Amino acid sequence: MLVTTKSSNSKILAIVIFIALFCTLALYPNVQAENHGVSLRIIEKTGDSEREHVYLLNKYPLEKITVEATGNILTVKQEDVVVMRVILKSSYYRIECNNKTFSKVNDKITFDLETGEQEEITIKIIYEMVTLTVDPIFKNVQVYINNIPRKSLKILKGRKACWAIDKGVVVLGQGFFRTELLAEKTSECITVDDDTIVKIKWVESPYVNTFKYGFLILLFVAIGEFAIILYSRRGKSRPENGKS
Structure with a gap:
């Protein structure tokens, strides 16, 4: 019975020492830092x-x-x-x-x-922050700045930013009056040092212009030939009327 009591007391003492040592080690870094x-x-x-x-x-x-x-x-x-x-x-x-x-x-x-x-x-x-704004002119053109769907975005001054638009062709009108506009640039990366506004420039499609101008030329030629035919017929009919 005496041996059992001494053994249990030793275990309790060991546990107390372990807890005290653990608390000391846990608190020591904070005390040192403080x-x-x-x-x-x-x-x-x-x-x-x-x-x-x-x-x-x-x-x-x-x-x-x-x-x-x-x-x-x-x-x-x-x-x-x-x-x-x-x-x-x-x-x-x-x-x-x-x-x-x-x-x-x-x-x-x-x-x-x-x-x-x-x-x-x-x-x-x-x-320091600056604002990059991209104006696509047309409302149905989506703008992305640094892959974010935004037309205006604040970025770090002096940093490079990249913008892009989702379409490079815009169609206006219908039929003969149909016009295709092409964007001069659809994307670009620039270094932004100040508040910057980029306006997308659009130009008419050369293929559509060629078709339009070619059609107009053919139309004017046809009208001219028709006028010549009418004039020549009227010229021939006048002498016959004079003889009669």
């Missing part, structure tokens, strides 16, 4: 959508960090040591941090951040 780390949140805002990245920086001997943005690369430095580098979506943006807005000067943004007792630093990158 005491020895600074959470750096980088938020990329594209139009109405946002994407967030979270990084953990060593707090000691971290007194300040330097943020540099050149082109499409964001760099975070501690003194002269690069601790983080992020590739951005575009080269056109502004940065908001600590209720301040930073814009590019000579194609570069540089500022220092005092960490102090902060546990979290948030850097917000707001990309």
